[in-house]
Amino acid sequence: xxxxxxxxxxxxxxxxxxxxxxxxxxxxxxxxxxxxxxxxxxxxxxxxxxxxxxxxxxxxxxxxxxxxxxxxxxxxxxxxxxxxxxxxxxxxxxxxxx
Amino acid sequence: xxxxxxxxxxxxxxxxxxxxxxxxxxxxxxxxxxxxxxxxxxxxxxxxxxxxxxxxxxxxxxxxxxxxxxxxxxxxxxxxxxxxxxxxxxxxxxxxxxxxxxxxxxxxxxxxxxxxxxxxxxxxxxxxxxxxxxxxx
Numbered sequence: 139x140x141x142x143x144x145x146x147x148x149x150x151x152x153x154x155x156x157x158x159x160x161x162x163x164x165x166x167x168x169x170x171x172x173x174x175x176x177x178x179x180x181x182x183x184x185x186x187x188x189x190x191x192x193x194x195x196x197x198x199x200x201x202x203x204x205x206x207x208x209x210x211x212x213x214x215x216x217x218x219x220x221x222x223x224x225x226x227x228x229x230x231x232x233x234x235x236x
Numbered sequence: 237x238x239x240x241x242x243x244x245x246x247x248x249x250x251x252x253x254x255x256x257x258x259x260x261x262x263x264x265x266x267x268x269x270x271x272x273x274x275x276x277x278x279x280x281x282x283x284x285x286x287x288x289x290x291x292x293x294x295x296x297x298x299x300x301x302x303x304x305x306x307x308x309x310x311x312x313x314x315x316x317x318x319x320x321x322x323x324x325x326x327x328x329x330x331x332x333x334x335x336x337x338x339x340x341x342x343x344x345x346x347x348x349x350x351x352x353x354x355x356x357x358x359x360x361x362x363x364x365x366x367x368x369x370x371x372x373x
Contacts, residue, residue, distance in 0.1 A: 157260075161254065161257065188278065189278045192286055195344060218275065226348060
């Protein structure tokens with residue numbers, strides 16, 4: 139999965155591309171964890187995400203729980219296949235989607 | 237012809253998460269290229285991720301074999317492993333209503349698999365876990 143990060147002051151925008159799966163999710167989580175210290179807003183653009191598995195959900199939950207304490211996290215441009223996984227797992231109820 | 241009736245060879249992989257890519261390539265090899273962007277195939281990739289990840293993380297298996305076929309636009313894939321006997325279909329459903337601060341992920345993978353596949357079946361035979369998913373393409 140390709141990760142493109144754009145930081146503006148305390149806001150971080152991340153665009154993801156590819157499979158958010160059991161291989162890429164832990165790598166992405168490790169890559170982004172240090173960036174979370176200095177931000178209060180996190181935007182994740184999922185337009186180019188091919189699909190997401192529960193490993194990806196685990197990472198989103200970690201990010202949501204971390205950001206919940208210090209600001210907010212917003213998921214943008216969710217593709218249909220990702221949206222259907224959010225719906226069956228109830229994730230659409232616990233994360234902010236625009 | 238959109239999908240080809242095809243009996244595949246068995247894919248042998250080690251229970252290491254880096255092998256997931258080979259499993260997904262194998263699944264793609266079963267279908268006509270025109271099917272590859274289809275939502276039904278993406279669902280199969282998600283289910284394969286969940287099943288293979290569970291074997292890697294929890295089974296103590298020494299090998300995983302994957303065999304699939306497409307018949308009449310329906311894909312059927314079986315995962316065989318020699319790990320601890322475990323029927324994932326007997327697990328309790330995860331708590332889907334907890335708020336984000338309390339939410340846990342355990343059990344979500346097989347839940348997603350059961351919700352998105354047309355059919356999921358388990359049996360333990362010849363000292364192997366055998367989990368089969370079926371999905372119309």
